[in-house]
Amino acid sequence: MTEPFRIVENARLDGRNTFGVAARAPMLVEVRDNAVLPELFGYSMLRDGPVLVLGGGSNLLFAADPEGVVLALGSQRIELLADDGERSIVRADAGVEWHALVLWTLGRGCAGLENLALIPGTVGAAPIQNIGAYGVEVCERIHAVEAWDRQAHALRRLRADECAFAYRDSLFKREPDRYVVTAVEFALPHHAPLKLDYAGIREELAAMGVDTPRASQVAEAVCRIRRRKLPDPAVIGNAGSFFKNPIVPAALAEALQREHPRLPVFPVAPFPADAAAKMGSGSHCITSDAASRRPDGKRDPDPCFVKLSAAWLIDQCGWKGHRDGDAGVADSHALVLVNHGHATGAQLLALARRIAASVQERFGVALEPEPRIVGATW
Numbered sequence: 001m002t003e004p005f006r007i008v009e010n011a012r013l014d015g016r017n018t019f020g021v022a023a024r025a026p027m028l029v030e031v032r033d034n035a036v037l038p039e040l041f042g043y044s045m046l047r048d049g050p051v052l053v054l055g056g057g058s059n060l061l062f063a064a065d066p067e068g069v070v071l072a073l074g075s076q077r078i079e080l081l082a083d084d085g086e087r088s089i090v091r092a093d094a095g096v097e098w099h100a101l102v103l104w105t106l107g108r109g110c111a112g113l114e115n116l117a118l119i120p121g122t123v124g125a126a127p128i129q130n131i132g133a134y135g136v137e138v139c140e141r142i143h144a145v146e147a148w149d150r151q152a153h154a155l156r157r158l159r160a161d162e163c164a165f166a167y168r169d170s171l172f173k174r175e176p177d178r179y180v181v182t183a184v185e186f187a188l189p190h191h192a193p194l195k196l197d198y199a200g201i202r203e204e205l206a207a208m209g210v211d212t213p214r215a216s217q218v219a220e221a222v223c224r225i226r227r228r229k230l231p232d233p234a235v236i237g238n239a240g241s242f243f244k245n246p247i248v249p250a251a252l253a254e255a256l257q258r259e260h261p262r263l264p265v266f267p268v269a270p271f272p273a274d275a276a277a278k279m280g281s282g283s284h285c286i287t288s289d290a291a292s293r294r295p296d297g298k299r300d301p302d303p304c305f306v307k308l309s310a311a312w313l314i315d316q317c318g319w320k321g322h323r324d325g326d327a328g329v330a331d332s333h334a335l336v337l338v339n340h341g342h343a344t345g346a347q348l349l350a351l352a353r354r355i356a357a358s359v360q361e362r363f364g365v366a367l368e369p370e371p372r373i374v375g376a377t378w
Contacts, residue, residue: 004033005040011070017057018120019337020237021345023374025052025070032074034093034182037148037155045069047150052374053180055094055122058239059129063345064375073124073182078104087189089143094124094182098131106216110188112141115195117219118226120233120240124181128172129370130165134222135198139165143187147172148180155182167268167307168244168370176372194218200225231330237339238330242352243310243367253306256363260316264309310359310367311335317358327351349376 011028014020029040040046050068054060075093078101082089088110092101098121102113115136125131126138127145142160149156156179164171172179194213196202204221205213213221231238245266253265314320314334321331326343328351330336337348356367369378 002032004031004036006030006032013054013057013062013066013070016054016072017060017062018233018237018239019057019061019339019343019345019348020233021062021339021343021348023062023345024065026065026068028070028072030072030074034073034075037180037182038153041148041150041153046071047153050177051150051180053124053176055125056097056120058120058233059125059370060372060374061239061345061348061369062374063349066374071180073122073180075182080108081185085190087187090186090188091183092123092186094122094184096123097121098123098126102219105186105188106219109190111190111192111194111215112188113138113186114215114219115198115201115222118223123184127163127165127170127181127184128176129168130170130173132168133226134201135195137165137167139163139170141186141188143185145172145181145185146183148182149178150180151178167247173372229333231332231336231338236330237343238336239371241310241333241335241370242337243314243335243356244370245307245310246313246365246367247305247307248365250304250306252364253308256308256365260363262312264312266307266309268305268307308365313359313363313365313367314355317355317362319355319358322351324351329355345375349373353378 008028008030009026011025013023013025017023027045031037031040046069052066052068052070054070054072074095076096078090078092078096080088081091090105090110099118101123102117105113115134116131116138119131119133127142131138139160144160145158145163147156147158164174172181194215196218201218201221204225205217208217208221210217230240247268257263257265311334319329320334322329323340325347326340327347328338328340330338337352339348352369359365359367
């Protein structure tokens, strides 16, 4: 019988992060059965000390070795909880590979996750980062999140509206030392309008010879686009998009567009009031997500703020294809930092800071990283 967990001391983490940077954990705990979490979190090293939950390692940068325990959840269960003929409720353990879940749902006639195909990482990381791509955020399909609450020493089930989802943000990201996501439930329709008006999806479908696409064909189009645009971590170390698209006051964007007419600008959905405080001037315009929802449940764009293309800003500063030793920027996409072989996390972080400083100096726009930075602050 397979042991429910395994402990490794002085564990190498090179192969557990997609940047491929060298790092070691004082202790790595690999959990194969989430049922042992109450027992494990009863030990002082997990109850009281720092714990880093590690999924696919595709959304973090080790700028230094982590302190304390690294926890890897490996349970792989996917199950259908309910199906009323209109939608399915699907539950997946945190250790399930994200793209494997997308394929599993599509194979059972469920729509809703097709635009998120081929995103690296695990299911457990999806709500933390509120992953998004091609016009869709995962929070739109999350029904509930199961998480171990280290503060209450109990397993909690949080409804989607309790997770404080925002652009690349969530309750779990804001309180990383409290919650350990163990499973996610998704509400997936069998028939829903497909989202095709983003980043060349329609054009890719046309190139595939598809006139009336199914959800599975949209997923295939997304996979084709991603493979062309983004470097494969198996070939060259990277964590996908390193910077968030900055959200700025609409007045600032209009001023920038007068000087730079080709600057891409996108509407944004409202985000929680606590995020408004971080935005500075104009934050009084932001409404809460609940207050801004229309009767049909959808969200109207916030007219006071817009989203800029971080890739465009970085490209205009001349960083695409740049290289400092083994730390560099991908030739194909200005948002992607890459490890050409032996770059350290500290070197990649130093390059990211230089990029952000140049964008700030030229455009007056602050960039923030998407990945979690371990061992340093931004």
